[in-house]
Amino acid sequence: MYNAADISIPKNCMKIESSGKVLFNEECSICNFEIKHYKKRSQLEYENCSQKGDKYLKALYVEFPDGSEIKGVEAFIYVWSNTKGYNWLARFVSISGVFAVAKLVYAFLAFMLYWRFKLFNHKFKRDTL
Secondary structure (H helix, E strand, O other): OOOHHHHOOOHHHHOOOOOOEEEEOOOOHHHHHHHHHHHHHEOOEEEEOOOOOHHHHOOOEEEOOOOOEEEOHHHHHHHHHOEOOOHHHHHHHOOHHHHHHHHHHHHHHHHHHHHHHHHHOOOOOHHHO
16 A cells, blocks of 8 residues: 655755756666766766665665665655756646655655666576575
8 A cells, every 4th residue: 555654855856956866777778778868968966776685775865975865766856956847847847746756656666666677687697595
């Protein structure tokens, strides 16, 4: 069941500043394609997190200098808020009802992309069985 408490939008995802570092899986062709587009249109700092562990492979993250993080839809709102031409999308997805639907859709898509990456981008190792 979807918890209504999960639809609150953290205040730091709408910051119009470039203090956060965007962590994304560069080895995922779909993720990398999208992030390359945002890189061309923003001054944000991006970091490949494909070697950092599963936590960072399951969602887009933004890490702030104080150690706090946002992930998923909130991270995308932050990226869009700081990317030329996407501020309208950040505001639209931040609308409460749209945000709730976006979180559900993102959870499904992130799950599918994670398993697509795990199954098809990594070689199967017999010695791990």
